[in-house]
Amino acid sequence: MITDNDFMRYSRQILLPEVGEQGQLKINKASVVIIGVGGLGALVAHYLIAAGVGKIHLFDGDNVELSNLPRQLLFADEDIGQNKAETVADKLWTQYEKCEINVTNKHFDKQTLQEIDDTASVVIDCCDNFTARRSINQFCVEQEIALVSVAVANFNLQAMVYQPNVSGCYQCLYPESTQTAENCSTVGVLGPMVGIAASMQALLALKQILGLPNISGKLWHFDGINFNWFAAVLERDPECPVCSIIKCEEDSV
Amino acid sequence: MIQINYNGDQISIDKNSTILSAIEQAILLRDESISLKGIAVVYNNKVLPRRLWTETVCQQSDELQVFQAVAGG
Ligand SMILES: [Zn+2]
Numbered sequence: 001m002i003t004d005n006d007f008m009r010y011s012r013q014i015l016l017p018e019v020g021e022q023g024q025l026k027i028n029k030a031s032v033v034i035i036g037v038g039g040l041g042a043l044v045a046h047y048l049i050a051a052g053v054g055k056i057h058l059f060d061g062d063n064v065e066l067s068n069l070p071r072q073l074l075f076a077d078e079d080i081g082q083n084k085a086e087t088v089a090d091k092l093w094t095q096y097e098k099c100e101i102n103v104t105n106k107h108f109d110k111q112t113l114q115e116i117d118d119t120a121s122v123v124i125d126c127c128d129n130f131t132a133r134r135s136i137n138q139f140c141v142e143q144e145i146a147l148v149s150v151a152v153a154n155f156n157l158q159a160m161v162y163q164p165n166v167s168g169c170y171q172c173l174y175p176e177s178t179q180t181a182e183n184c185s186t187v188g189v190l191g192p193m194v195g196i197a198a199s200m201q202a203l204l205a206l207k208q209i210l211g212l213p214n215i216s217g218k219l220w221h222f223d224g225i226n227f228n229w230f231a232a233v234l235e236r237d238p239e240c241p242v243c244s245i246i247k248c249e250e251d252s253v
Numbered sequence: 254m255i256q257i258n259y260n261g262d263q264i265s266i267d268k269n270s271t272i273l274s275a276i277e278q279a280i281l282l283r284d285e286s287i288s289l290k291g292i293a294v295v296y297n298n299k300v301l302p303r304r305l306w307t308e309t310v311c312q313q314s315d316e317l318q319v320f321q322a323v324a325g326g
Contacts, residue, residue, distance in 0.1 A: 040326040126326040133324055153325035158293075168300070175303055178322050179290045187325055219293070219300055221320055228261075230318065232295040237302045 002028075010052055023210045024052060030209045031055040033120045035108060035136055036127035037084045038062065039189070040150060042074045043198035044124055044205065049092050051206060055100045057117060060085040061107030071191035108132045113139045122208045124201060125149040130174060134242075137162065137170035141243050148204045152197040153187040155224035159200055160215070160234060161208065167217040172237040193224050255313040259283075260320075266311065272296060273306040276319055293322050 002010075002021055006028075013019045013027070030053050034041045037060040045056060064072070064079045064087060072084075079087050083105040093101050104115050108127060113135065116123070123145050125136050133149060140147040144164040151158050162169050200220075207214050219234045238244055254265045259279045266278045272294060280287060294301045295318040301309065311317075 036326045038326055128324060128326045130322075130324045151323045151325055153323035154321075156321050156323045158323055172302065173293065173300060174322055174324075177290065177303060178293075179288075187323075189325065219295075221295075221318075223320070230295075232318070233299040235299065239302075239304065 006052070013051065018212055019210060026211070027052045027206065027209055028054050030122070031057075031117060031120050032205060032209075033057045033059070033116050033123045035059045035123065035125055035132070037088050038068065038126065038128065039071045039191075039194035040152065040198045040201060041124070041126035042072055042084070042088045043195065044126060044202045045088055045092060046074065047199070047202035048205060049096045049099045049101070051202075053099065053209070055102075055117075057102040057104070057115075057120070058085040058089055059104045059106070059108060059112060059115075061105060071189065071194045073191075108135075110135060118143055118145075120145060122146045122148060122205050124205050125170075126198075126201070130178060134171055134174070134176070138242050140164075141169050146208050148201055148208060150197050150201040150204070152193050153189055155190075155193060157193060157197045157200075157222040157224065159197070159204065159220040159222075160218070161204055163208075163214065163216040168234040168236040169240060169243040171242040172240045173219060173234060175240075190224075196222070196224075255311065257311055257314065258316040260318055270311050271307050272301060272309045272311060272317070275311045275317060276306075279317070279319070287319075287321065291322050292319050294319050 010024050014021055014024050032053055034045050037058050062084050063081050064075045064084055066080055074088055074091050085103045085105050089101045089103045106112050123140050125133055147162040149160050149170050217234055218231045220231050222229050236243055255268050256263050256265055264279055264282055266275050297316050
């Protein structure tokens, strides 16, 4: 049951026929994992906690740097040098005491993945490199957890949702041989590009929690220079070393 | 030569070009500096897995969208 206070607090969400009281209860009971708590992750965490998500696990081993401040809006000068996940957890907990926020203040690796609660309803990939993104994808495919993966750099934004056994996975899109010329710390970006990406990612995560139709099976791309949006079909690559193996195992059972 | 649509523009490329060759020709024509290792390719509205870039042959009026793969957060 929703309390009177919560009914008022979330009334604009509950008013949506796609949400309603039942949907708000789903949001309140949801447990989500956010990997990377920089530009995308801090904003996504803020939106989801404000929307009433009951439990959030934040992963990040990085500390706040001066060059983060133009786009990582929760951080201020006095946070420089502090761990990002801990800082975001402190600030959001002060504002939204009801949410259970857990923190892993370590750099992401396979070991860190063991700490992910397997009851999580959705994993939200906000990290800054292909290697980590592929490991997170592999974990989600193996554990059959939905993955919302959004990335942004310069004026490019890419968004996809992996739903177990429905769609192609992140590795189908970006196999091992894909490399970027630069890493995140040397690529330019404007704050609002990150804001658009994070807002979309939070929306995709809420849709996943609510069980609404999602964008799995599509790759969305936004070009912030020409303001072009397009969706491409993202099919499962039958030779994908990550999701095709899972499929074969299922077929043989 | 055949005409294809490349990132919204009509361009002419050699007949029987593979996707990889079409992209290389387009990059030359447009004088772009992009690394083939860091791109994603959408062929007639479908993401084309990298391993098929050399196996798929472009046809007249095909649509190719090529954009930088990004991983930033
Ligand atoms: Zn796959």
